[in-house]
Structure formats: C-alpha cells, structure tokens
Amino acid sequence: MKRIVSIILAAVMLCSTALVFTACGGSSSEKKELHMATNAFFEPYEYYKDKEIIGIDAEIAKAICDKLGYELVIDDMDFDAIITSVTSGKADFGMAGMTVTDERKKSVDFTDTYTTSTQVIIVPEKNSKVSKTDDLEKASIGVQLGTTGDIFVSDYKDAKIERFKKGADAVLALTKGKVDAVVIDKQPAEKFVKANEGIKILEEPFAEEEYAICLKKGSELTEKINGALKELKDDGTVQKIIDKYIGD
Ligand code: ARG
Secondary structure, three states: OHHHHHHHHHHHHHHHHHHHHHHHHOOOOOOOEEEEEEOOEEOOOEEEEOOEEEOHHHHHHHHHHHHHOOEEEEEEOOHHHHHHHHHOOOOOEEOOOOEOOHHHHOOEEEOOOOEEEEEEEEEEOOOOOOOOHHHHHHOEEEEEOOOHHHHHHOOOOOOEEEEEOOHHHHHHHHHOOOOOEEEEEHHHHHHHHHHOOOEEEEOOOOOEEEEOOEEEOOOOHHHHHHHHHHHHHHOOHHHHHHHHHHOO
C-alpha cells in the first residue's frame, strides 16, 4: 500500500514539475516579437505592395526592431482602432504617420518624433468651390475618421463632414464630386494627386505636426525605442528611409 502511495506521489510530483517547467520554460515566453498597430493605406508611410506592407514607418520600425533584437509583426487595422489596440496591450506600439496631440497623450505615451508633416487641402483642379482655408467653413469635406484632419475640420460648424475609413475613399469621393475638398496629411496627399487625374493641392499651409510612435502609458519599451531611434537618426538611416519614399 505504502509503495503504491509513494509511486502515485512521485508521479504527481513529476507531473507538476513538468507542468511548471513548460509554463515557465515555454522558455521563450521571453518576447521575441513586437506587434505594430497601423493603418496601411497611407502611402508613403505604410501601404501594401502586393501582400507586403512597406513604407517609411514600416522600414523605420523594422530598423528599430533589428536594433533591439525583436521580430517586427505589422497588424493592419482601422486608424481609429490603433490607440485602443495599444492601450489594451494587443499591440506593443502604434506607428501610422500618427501626429502627437495632447488629446492622444491622455491615453498613450509617445516616443521622440521621427518626422514632421502638415495637413493640406485637396480640391478639384477645375471649378473648385474651395480656394482657400476659410472656404472650408461652408464646404463638404472628406477626411479619414479619427485623424487630425478630422479633428481640424470638426471645428467648422457649417461644414458637412464626411468621415471615411480610408484616406483613399475620401479622395475617391472628391474625384466623383461627392465632396468639395479633402483634408489630409501632405505626403499622402501628394501621392493621391499623382495617382488621380483632375485634383490638386492648395498651397495653404496648416500648422506643423510631429509624427511619433505611441505606446501604452508607462511602457518600458518607450525608452528603448527612443534609444534605437536616436541612433538611427544620428547615423542618417531615418533620413535615408524618408528620402527613399519621398524622393525629389
Ligand atoms: N497624421 C494624422 C493623424 O495622426 C493622420 C494619420 C493617418 N495614418 C494612417 N496610417 N492612416 O491623425
């Protein structure tokens, strides 16, 4: 009897050791991947080429991950889902040509900035109802939902604002005459104007915006990313990546 008991006991002990071992030892529970939340319809920052997501953000993120010894995994989602994905911990960081704003700072931390931009107005080349910023006040305006362009035009109480999931859909509405103007970041605007006939950018500069990576508040990754980012800025890598996609 005693013998049986001790055999069972030994077996139980062995099992639990094995359990503990796999649990802790699932060994590389030490994280090897970093998930980046983005909205990949924002050329030149992040966009699809065939099935791959490329662009300025994708390449800078990859360079940061290489430096820190992580594998980069890009999770594509709606722009207005990025911050929640980061605060909930589903993604490790968000990078999406995202502008640093005080409002966003209430829910996430931002790294140092890696580049700047401004909003611009895209209008039809001919017979445009909008020829200066003030004209937006009574216009119908297409924007990407949840972006700084959206926030900016939302101040115009008499404007009719159409919010789209993708910047490209706002531009499509413009080319079809369904909206009078689109307010969006400068570099994507330039790509849209190049790709579509009959639209142009108004030379009406808005305030400069800073792009940065967002992380969960208090994340210890922020400092590490800032370190890597500084090295990549100092050695010219960031500029090289930007030049590759923006050129001229
Ligand atoms: N810079 C703007 C913002 O932060 C627009 C960003 C849109 N990015 C994107 N990947 N769709 O609100």
